[in-house]
Amino acid sequence: MTTTTLLLILTVLLLLALIVGGLLVSTANRLDRLHVRTDAGWAALDAAMARRAVVARAVAVGGPPGPIAARLRAAADHAESAPRGERESAENELTRLLAKVDRSALSDVLTRELRDAEHRLVIARRVHNDAVRDTLALRRRRKVRYFKLAGSAPPPAYFEIAEPD
């Protein structure tokens, strides 16, 4: 009688452990995929910013010469070399300078190129921040925090810059 009960309890416990274990493993997998997605999103965003910096330099060369051209070149260089912590303000500075450029004075090709680079940056930023949002949402869950499923991976950060219109 007692052995049967004991066996039953043991079986139930074992099943429970299996289910919880399975859940945790699948959550860990999900989190891993999200971290991969965030990293790839950052790489794509970085590439979009680099592309805009290149176009900004082309604008500095192809646009009307003057103090703004020199500042544009300097801002593009700074944005590309800025460490992650200063990247947002550096990119914002570049956005601000590009907004000042008189686009009607640029060639059609250059204007199109600039608009294309700006739109790509907007998309890449949203794609990256989406990945960050999903990752952070899962990392905040109790099962992730209690069982340290995120491991040693640092929490991803949103990339906040003003969007050119």
Next chain:
Amino acid sequence: MKIGIVCPYSFAVPGGVQGHVVDLAKALLVRGHEVSVLAPAAADTELPHFVHPAGRAVGVPFNGSVARLQFGPVSYARVRRWILDNDFDVLHLHEPVVPSLSMLALKVADGPIVATFHLSTPRSRTMLGFRPMLRPLFEKITARIAVSVLARRVQVEHLGGDAVEIPNGVDVPFYAQATPLPGYPRQGGTIGFVGRFTEPRKGMPVLLDAMRRLLVDFDELRLLVVGGGEAEELHEQAGPELAERIDLLGQVDNETKARALRSADIYCAPNLGGESFGMILTEAMAAGTPVVASALDSFRRVLDDGNAGVLTPTGDADALAAALRKLLTDQARRQELSAAGSERVARYDWATVCDQVVRVYEAAVAADPRRVGEAAVRQDIAEGES
């Protein structure tokens, strides 16, 4: 690029999403991309060559109307086969929030996935209730597109995620080059209206009230109506005097609609609300017809705050009559508005919109450098149980 597009609604019934998907696929094909569209359709339906039918759809009441959707093991197998066979660079799902082919594809696939959200009203509380369960699924979306500001707001506030706003496209040359209907353009003034005129939110009564005020001074003025609805009800609403000034074409094909838009001197959209974008306004602008519309948020946006068309207070027949009167008597102003509309509508042309969509595809591929394949679902379960 090799692009797989999933449309959740059956092509057997006309609809906004279906039209959008077909136009997008055509625009992509013109640009040299490879496109396959997966959509619910019975075997005997006439379909464009790029549509891959996924079998008959079932009618499911959703969001206030009956959506013809698809779900179940057979559909699942078909979606899986389609994804495995095609080896897409990017997968583009439309409206994956409703239980449909799109959601199945999201479950099956892995890789760069773009999702377009058309819904602009968070009316489906049921769907929102399932959000926690759907979260792992939505985590697989790489990039999101919203077709309007409102759709994006729903996305941000209710579904948790940002989206790139890309408007619905309109085939500008198709409308711009349509020939007016026989007998048009005519003297005396023609006002155009397109839509299900018996639906209250379309605002037909407001337009009829406004027309009544104009009848005395414009004794040749006519109203050209395109769209489904009870003709008797319309005539009753109009009253005997106004009824004989109405030319009702009923439900017509796209070409006739374009020709009707080209025939009118003024296009009027007296809508009272519930419009998330205002597709018809872009079509009228593409046809070169000056637009008079109620000042709804969405219309205001399409008409560039009144620079590309006349905005009148919503539901105000007096103001509408005054605006129509002014335009009817001022041909120079009509030409001005027509030119402003044509310039404005360029941003909604498929040529422009398609480029923007392709940019999102490329962004998705950059942010997930794999090809679209099958998700390793079974592997997860196996690991979980070991």
